[in-house]
Amino acid sequence: MPISFDTFGALLSELQTSLRSAVPRAVLYPLTLFVVALTWIVGSVHGWAAVDAFWTPRTAIEKAVIAAAVVLGLLLVASMLGALQGAVSRLFLGVWPASLAVPMIRRRRRELALAKRTERLLDELERLIEGGLDLLVSVGSSKRRVVAAARPLPRFHLVGTADLAWIKVDSPPTGAMQRVEDAVGRMTTEAIAPDIVLQGSQLLRIPEGALAADRVMVPVGLLRRNAPAALAPGDLVRLYHRTADVAAPLAAEGWLVAAVDGPAVDRSSSPGEGVLRTTLAVPLAAVPMLVARSRPGRLVAVLHRPEVATPVADAIGGDPADEADDPTTESPTGATFDPRAWADGDVARVVAGTPGRGDELAAAWLASLWADERPDAVAEQQARALADHAARTAALLRSKRPSAAQRVHLETCRTALIDLFAAAEDEVVYRRDQARKSLRLSYPSGPAALAPTTVGNVLRAVESYCDDLYGIDLDVTLPRLRAVLSKDALARLGDAEERLRLLEWSWLAAVTLGIVGSAVAFAGEAFGLAFAVWLGAMLVAWVVGGRALPGAALGYAEQLRVAVDAERGKVLGLLGLAVPDPLEQGQEEALWRRVGQWWEYAWAPGPYTLATGTPAKSAEEGADA
Incomplete structure (x- = not known):
């Protein structure tokens, strides 16, 4: 039976539509760009005249058949490659052989340790600046801010941060603790009731290593x-x-x-x-x-007198406040302190913020100078490097006696320093919060869960989030969650996942084009073109893999968190479980852990009713119940 051209065209169009719906766009678009770029490279190497000599003599039907064959072949190849999506995802998740994964995991562990150290340093810096700001404010206030017990403290109790609180009193007792850092790590010599101001005589300084856990x-x-x-x-x-x-x-x-x-x-x-x-x-x-x-x-x-290291402050010099009444007070570095020189000298520049209002080191240095002792957070080399420059400011800030305050206009300096400390505190808090968010979004909660790739760590951070907050095992819960998600949530999650897959295949296409295209150009003795193709493809791969891909992974992870936060209850409804009302976080976490054991080990969590109907309908019925 003869087939007309219209019938053939309709069948061909229907086949193309079917293949297009079956082929993931995340694979089709990078593959198309790869074929176009490779065709251009081949034409540039072997000459476009041969291509024109092949194409021009063809009839319209032959051209249509060739074009359809190319399109169909492209769709078939994309369809076959789409079946490898699981392998590609595992590649970017970091499921590698041990010989390749172990070195990268070690590198990620170093990055994680550095990120956590930065967060800790910013926390210490915030407390340091806050203490200096509180001290500056309390100098001009009628009430003094002192450290008190936040709860009953028994005798021989090792004081921690949770045991302390700030209170304001009109007249602090002699020896009242002015800083939380001075009380943390000491041991109580007597029982202390709540809201009692802590004094130095009530707290015992413990030598290092003298009070171990045993x-x-x-x-x-x-x-x-x-x-x-x-x-x-x-x-x-x-x-x-x-x-x-x-x-x-x-x-x-x-x-x-x-x-x-x-x-x-x-x-x-x-x-x-x-x-x-x-x-x-x-x-x-x-x-x-x-x-x-x-x-x-x-x-x-x-x-028993163990040898101890000399403190940094003692190595640098004494306290200028010890001789504040003397107009020729010697600074820690031995330079003579002239109160009249502060108006246009180092002190004025520091107060005005010229050395760097947002500089963390300068903020920590100012706070440490105002304190009675140099804190451990200031490293020895930093203290020594800043000692020469800070000589006059140290004497100024440590001069707390009334006569010395009059000579150096302490009130004016205090007001300027309050502004400086407030701005530094705001910036440190912002940086600390950003560092903490980046750490929680980019890395899992424990080093054991680290992956060798950035995308793998971002997605494992989602798994840690679900496990730490709800007790949910995301690997076994996600397929069931997809079945009950609302249309809007499923569409948002699908779009984010498709963007991630598109960039993964784009990275693979760029790397493959760099290898194959440069090899074709090199074989055709087009060495300049080979170098240009290799350099351009690697640049595209670096931009996609190092910049775009982590952003897409974070977007997909965000949608996963939103889906779990908003619609995790539908999964319990789908299972027919009777959810306690109200459900506390501890009860919910225990319930999800029992559900995970049910799915993994067939340990039933308790009585349940069998859900019937479609997943969405069953989920809604379970939620209403």
Whole structure:
């Protein structure tokens, strides 16, 4: 039966439409550009005259058949490549052989550690600037801001940030703590009630490493003649057990003296001989040995003096405030401080913000100069580098006596510094928030989940978000969530996913064109064209892979988060589970974890009703129920 040209054209058009609907556009568009670019390279190498000699003699029907064959072939190739979407996705997710993945994961771990360190430094910088700003404001206020206990603190409690709160009082007691940093890490010497202003006499400074996690408080009695004469809380002592003329140490390291409660009478020794009642921080493993040998007459305490590093501030110089009444006060670096020179010298430039109003280092430096001690956040090399430049400002800011304040116009300086600190605080808070958002959006919550690629880490960050917030295993929940998503949410998620897939295939097309196109040009002895093709293709691959692809991954991850946040309840309705009302976050997390175990290990979470009908209808019925 003969077939007319119209019938053939209609069949061909229907076949093209069917293939176009079956071929993903994310594959078709990069493939088309690849074929066009490769055809141009071949024509440039071998000459367009041969192409014209082939095409011009053809009849209209032959040209139509050739064009249709090219289009059909392109669609068929794109359809076959679309079946490899899973392999391409795994490539960009970082599912690589171990020999390739391990070096990249190590690099990502270094990047993650650097990002977390930056976040911590910005947190420390914010607290530092906030403390300096509060101190500046409190100088001109009738009420002083001091540190108080936020909750009941027992004796021998190691103070943390959560234990402290700011309060304002009219007349702070002597020795009141002015900074949170000064109280954190110290140990209480007595029980402290809430809202009580913390004083230095109530907090014991702990030597580094003297209060490890395995230390327990043990009361120990010592004969006064066997104890150091000036034994005080905070000292480190080494205990010896004396038998006859031999004294054997109980431990090589020193033990912290937490309390010295005073003398008592030892009834086991000679009448009236005093026993010093102490409390020592003893390693848990050494308690049985100490109890077995704890007779006051046989224990001897010797002060333990470990070597400590010289603080940076001591190495640089003393405190100018110690001699603030002297108009020729020496700065930490030895330069003479002239109060009249501050108006047009280093101090004026710092107050005006010229050295960098938004400079984190300058802000931290100013805050550290106003404080009583240099904080640990300021590194030693930074402190030394800034010491020469900051000599006069250090003396100015540390001169807190009324006479010195009059000489250097402290009120004017205080007002200018408040403006400077406020601007620096706003900028540091903004930078800290941006760094925190970037960290949460770009990396998973734990180093063990890191992927070797940027796209893989962005999508694993979504998995960490769902697991940490809701207890949802996104890998097993996402297919079921897609089945119950609303049309708008499914369309947004599909568009974001298609943009990501389009850029993935575009990167592959650019890299393939750079290899194949440069090889074709090199074989045709067009060396300049080969270099240009290689350079252009690699530039396109760098822009797509290094700039566009991470942005598309973040957009797709955002839509995933929105879908989980808004419509995760439909999945529970689809399963026919009876959801408690109201549902607390802890209960929801436990429920989702049981559901995940159900899907993965067939462990049923409890009674449920079988959902019937379409997924969307069942989800709506479950949600209404």
